Structures are given as C-alpha cells and as structure tokens.
Amino acid sequence: MVNKSVKTRSCSVATVSLSIMTKKGDxxxxxxxxxxxxxxxxxxxxxxxxxxxxxxxxxxxxxxxxxxxxxxxxxxxxxxxxxxxxxxxxxxxxxxxxxxxxxxxxxxxxxxxxxxxxxxxxxxxxxxxxxxxxxxxxxxxxEMGRLITHANNPTVLYVSGGNTQVIAYSEKRYRIFGETIDIAVGNCLDRFARVIKISNDPSPGYNIEQMAKKGSQYVELPYTVKGMDVSFSGILSYIEEVAHKMLGSGQCTAEDLCFSLQETLFAMLVEITERAMAHCSSQEVLIVGGVGCNLRLQEMMRIMCMERGAKVFATDERFCxxxxxxxxxxxxxxxxxxxxxxxxxxxxxxxxxxxxxxxxxxx
Amino acid sequence: MELRNIEMAARGGGEDCKKEDKLEFRVLHVPLPSEREASIALGSLAPDREPRKGGITKELSALGNVLSVRWTADEARILRVSVGSFLDNLALVLETMEQFGPSVPL
Missing domain, CATH: 3.30.420.40 (ATPase, nucleotide binding domain)
Structure with missing residues (x-):
C-alpha cells in the first residue's frame, strides 16, 4: 500500500517536471x-x-x-x-x-x-x-515584406486590387506619403481585364503581365500623377472607351493594350516612389501587395533604384x-x-x- | 444544432408584428448543447454591428444554453437580409465548434 502510493507519487512528479520543461520551451x-x-x-x-x-x-x-x-x-x-x-x-x-x-x-x-x-x-x-x-x-x-526580404527601413510601395499607397515609417506610424485619389492600381488592371475578357485564373493581373510581354506597340494613355498622389479612374475610362474600337479596326492588339497599360501605370508608381525616397533620403524600396509580384513593375523600380544607388526588395506571389x-x-x-x-x-x-x-x- | 430546425423556428417561432411603424421580429431562440457553447456563439456573433447605418437593430443575448436574437427593422427587406446573414454566420460558428471543439476546459 505504502509502496504503491510512493510509486504513484514519483510518477506524477516526473510528469510535472516534464510538463514544466515543455512549457518552458514553448x-x-x-x-x-x-x-x-x-x-x-x-x-x-x-x-x-x-x-x-x-x-x-x-x-x-x-x-x-x-x-x-x-x-x-x-x-x-x-x-x-x-x-x-x-x-x-x-x-x-x-x-x-x-x-x-x-x-x-x-x-x-x-x-x-x-x-x-x-x-x-x-x-x-x-x-x-x-x-x-x-x-x-x-x-x-x-511586416510580411520586411520579414521575408530583411529590408530594414524601406520606403514601401503597397499596390493591390484595393490599395495603392507609398508609405514610409516615422515616429511610431507607417505614414502615407502618396496614394490613389480614386481606384487602386490593381482595380484598374482587373477592370481592364474584364473589358477585354481576360481570364481571372490565376489572377487577371498575372494574365495581363504575360500578354504584355508580347506587346510591341505603345498606345498613348493619360498619365495622371498629381503631386505625390496618383489617379487611375480616368485611364480606365479612356482605355475602356478606345479598347474595342482599336481592337476592332486592327489598330493594335490586346497584347499592345496590356503592355501600354502596364507601362503607364507602373511609370506613375515608380515616379511617386522615387519622390518619396528623395523626401525621406531612403535607399531602400519594398514592394508589397498583389500587384507587387508583377516582374515588370519590379524591373522598372530596379532601374530607377540603380540610378539612385538604392535597393529594391520584393517577394513572390506566396507572400505578396x-x-x-x-x-x-x-x-x-x-x-x-x-x-x-x-x-x-x-x-x-x-x-x-x-x-x-x-x-x-x-x- | 440542426440548422433546418433553427430556420423553421425562425419562421414559425418568431413573430412579425407592426409596432410604432417598425417591423419587429421578436425573438429567435437557438438552443445549444451547453452554456459554454451558447456563450462562445454570443462572443463570436455579437461584436459586428449591422452594416447599414439605420433601419435595423439586432440584439443578442445568451441565457443558459440558449442564444436569443431580437430584431427591429423599418422594412421587411432589410430584416430578411439581416436574418439570412445571421443564420449563415451562426451555421459557420456551429460548424467551427463541431470541427475544432470541444472547448478547452479552464
């Protein structure tokens, strides 16, 4: 009887110390x-x-x-x-x-x-x-972009279907230096894809990016940077208006329109990012958000950064x-x-x- | 836990009545397996306000193992949307409790 209770006790002690160790590890x-x-x-x-x-x-x-x-x-x-x-x-x-x-x-x-x-x-x-x-x-x-790329204190370009912002950290806030005054850049791309019935699988932006690689003719579109801010709704209206006419008359191909739209939108984004960098004396850019995995956007940003001696950080679609x-x-x-x-x-x-x-x- | 029963309770057990120009869908009582589950459901469903600015109010409460909801609305249409999405959300809570419960004891 005594033996048994001692045995039980030592057993329970062992369990307790084990659980403490696990807890400590956790x-x-x-x-x-x-x-x-x-x-x-x-x-x-x-x-x-x-x-x-x-x-x-x-x-x-x-x-x-x-x-x-x-x-x-x-x-x-x-x-x-x-x-x-x-x-x-x-x-x-x-x-x-x-x-x-x-x-x-x-x-x-x-x-x-x-x-x-x-x-x-x-x-x-x-x-x-x-x-x-x-x-x-x-x-x-x-925070995901900072974790994956190890960018320390970057100027952030956040571009997605719902948001377009240029951000820099200062005094306990991520401050917005520039943003869209109407629709997001990704929304502009998505809605253009709908106009000419580009597939949404895996995403409209990805399919536009692939088509743009085959575009050769640049179709002039409105360029609407307003100080530190950008506007995309006018560009969308314009391309919606001309797309079917130009495609119908064979003036350009769908690939040309994809190419021209990307070049225009991304040039605007790179411009306001560069201005924010100059303002903050920043030597790092981090691109985040769904549009951020577009390789042409990353390439254009890299060209700008090379000219300034700065570095670009971006992630792939898993984290963007x-x-x-x-x-x-x-x-x-x-x-x-x-x-x-x-x-x-x-x-x-x-x-x-x-x-x-x-x-x-x-x- | 059976949702079909809840929906039937919502149709049969609730009362639509006109009161001071407001539609009042008085109460929906949902019995849950235990008090703890009723309290979790209340905690999950109560924080979000109704999306529209006016025209509808929704009050949730839990007593024992019963979760109760009381609506008032200006229009039947708004009421129907709110009741519908409440039932969708409740079903999701029940499914989550079934698959990821039971609750860890204190």
Whole structure:
C-alpha cells in the first residue's frame, strides 16, 4: 500500500517536471495563427518567431468579364475556411494548444468576407482559450515584406486590387506619403481585364503581365500623377472607351493594350516612389501587395533604384498576394509588444487606414 | 444544432408584428448543447454591428444554453437580409465548434 502510493507519487512528479520543461520551451517561442479574407483570397498562416510554418490559401475565381461581389465572396470563404484552417495546423504539425495568439484581419476590405473570417477566428480563440488580435491588413503586407526580404527601413510601395499607397515609417506610424485619389492600381488592371475578357485564373493581373510581354506597340494613355498622389479612374475610362474600337479596326492588339497599360501605370508608381525616397533620403524600396509580384513593375523600380544607388526588395506571389502568414506576422509583432483585442472590440471595419495604427513594435 | 430546425423556428417561432411603424421580429431562440457553447456563439456573433447605418437593430443575448436574437427593422427587406446573414454566420460558428471543439476546459 505504502509502496504503491510512493510509486504513484514519483510518477506524477516526473510528469510535472516534464510538463514544466515543455512549457518552458514553448515560452521562448511565440506561435501566432493568422486569418485573412478581406478580398477574394482566404488564407490561414502560422508563424513561429519569424518562421512561416504553414500558409495555405484559396482564391475565389470568377468567370472572365466578372468581378467578385461581397456576398458571393463570403459564401466562398465560408465553404473553405475550415478546410484551410485544418491544412494550416497539419502543415505546421501543431496542435491548438501550441498556439499563443489568434490574429485576424480587422480591416480594411469587403465587409461580408471580413465578418466571415473574423467569426471563425473569434470562435477558435474562445474554444482554445487563446487571446485574440485584430490586425490592419496593410500593416500585415508591410511586416510580411520586411520579414521575408530583411529590408530594414524601406520606403514601401503597397499596390493591390484595393490599395495603392507609398508609405514610409516615422515616429511610431507607417505614414502615407502618396496614394490613389480614386481606384487602386490593381482595380484598374482587373477592370481592364474584364473589358477585354481576360481570364481571372490565376489572377487577371498575372494574365495581363504575360500578354504584355508580347506587346510591341505603345498606345498613348493619360498619365495622371498629381503631386505625390496618383489617379487611375480616368485611364480606365479612356482605355475602356478606345479598347474595342482599336481592337476592332486592327489598330493594335490586346497584347499592345496590356503592355501600354502596364507601362503607364507602373511609370506613375515608380515616379511617386522615387519622390518619396528623395523626401525621406531612403535607399531602400519594398514592394508589397498583389500587384507587387508583377516582374515588370519590379524591373522598372530596379532601374530607377540603380540610378539612385538604392535597393529594391520584393517577394513572390506566396507572400505578396494576400495570405494568412502576413496577418500572423503582424500579429506576432503586436502580440510581442503587448497588444491584444478584447472580444467586444473585435468588430471588423471596411475602412482602416494604414496610418491609424500605432506601431508599438518599432523604434 | 440542426440548422433546418433553427430556420423553421425562425419562421414559425418568431413573430412579425407592426409596432410604432417598425417591423419587429421578436425573438429567435437557438438552443445549444451547453452554456459554454451558447456563450462562445454570443462572443463570436455579437461584436459586428449591422452594416447599414439605420433601419435595423439586432440584439443578442445568451441565457443558459440558449442564444436569443431580437430584431427591429423599418422594412421587411432589410430584416430578411439581416436574418439570412445571421443564420449563415451562426451555421459557420456551429460548424467551427463541431470541427475544432470541444472547448478547452479552464
């Protein structure tokens, strides 16, 4: 009887010390899971101290000529989000207990898809009893770009289907030096693709980029840089107006239009980026956002930077295009700086400017 | 947990009535397996406000294992959209709890 109880006790002591050791190991590493779904991509990523453990993603692809609408997009996300979540945990070989914090996109983006993703993040955070953290989508792009490229303090060009901003860090904020005054550059490309029925698979921008390589004739388009800002809606209206006429009469090919549109839009972006660099005396450019994986944009930026003795940093589509790991990475920085979001304050917001966020994790 | 039952409850159990020019869809009661699940569902569904500025209010509460929702709206159309998206979101919460639960004990 005595023997047995002693045995039991020593056994339980061993278990306790083992669990302490495991806990200690865990405490040195911070694991954050990130949920992203502000537009037509849905992704779940897991980051552990600068290491991307998993980053699965699905894209809602619409037929040629059609854009993605909020309710259909959120329906798509609802249908796949739990599968993507399971994939992320499996790829990372982690259990929910290993996770320290659940991050999700608070905004900006489309309302219905944002709500769908936030609901799953809130539910698992409560089920697993983990803290929740609402992340600004734009900050996610910037922090992911910094992590992957090791750019230290770059001027950031953030270009996607919903955003176009030139950003530089100063005094606890990512400050917007220039931006679009109407539609995003990616929106201009996407809508042009719809006009001439270019496929949305894998993305309209990728297909325009491939077609542009075969373009040879430059069609003059409006060039609309306004100080530090850019405007794309007039260019879109113009090309919408002339596209069918020019293609019908054989004045140019669809490839020529793709080429001309890219050259014009990207020249404008490079111009305002160069001006921001001159203003900040910066020698680094980081390109983030879905349009940022366009190699022609990267090439044009590189030419400008070579002339200034500066460096370009960019990532490929895994990290440029919306993904869960970028939310996990920004969440990791915020969590380590002591930030958390109460459940009651975890509402999503369609408008959420990059410069609203206090960057507590940088000097 | 069966959504079909919830939808039927929403149609049959709720009351549409005209009150001070407002449509009032009084209550939708959703029984969940336990108090903890009802509290998680409330926590997941309550934070987001209705998208439109006016014309609709929605109040959520949980008592025991029952999640309750009460709407008031200016127009049936707005009410229908809100109830529809609420049911979609509730279904997602239930599915998430089924696949990634049960809740970790305190």
């Amino acid at each position: 405490d040195n590493m911070t694991v954050v899971i990130g949920f992203e779904g502000s537009a037509n991509k849905i992704g779940v990523g897991i980051v552990r101290d600068g290491e991307v453990l998993a980053n699965p993603r699905r894209t809602y692809i619409t037929p040629p000529g059609q854009g993605f609408l909020p309710s259909e997009t959120s329906k798509h996300h609802r249908g796949v989000i739990l599968t993507v979540l399971r994939e992320a945990l499996q790829q990372a070989a982690l259990k929910p207990a290993d996770i320290d914090c659940v991050a999700y996109t608070k905004g900006p983006g489309m309302g219905a898809p944002l709500v769908t993703v936030a609901i799953v993040a809130r539910t698992v955070a409560q089920l697993w009893r983990k803290p929740l953290l609402g992340v600004n989508h734009c900050i996610g792009h910037i 295009v919306d993904n869960g790991a970028m939310i996990a990475q920004a969440g990791w920085e915020m969590f380590r700086a002591g930030q958390l979001t109460d459940l009651a304050d975890s509402w999503i917001t369609q408008r959420y400017r990059t410069d609203e966020v206090e960057v507590t994790w940088r000097d």
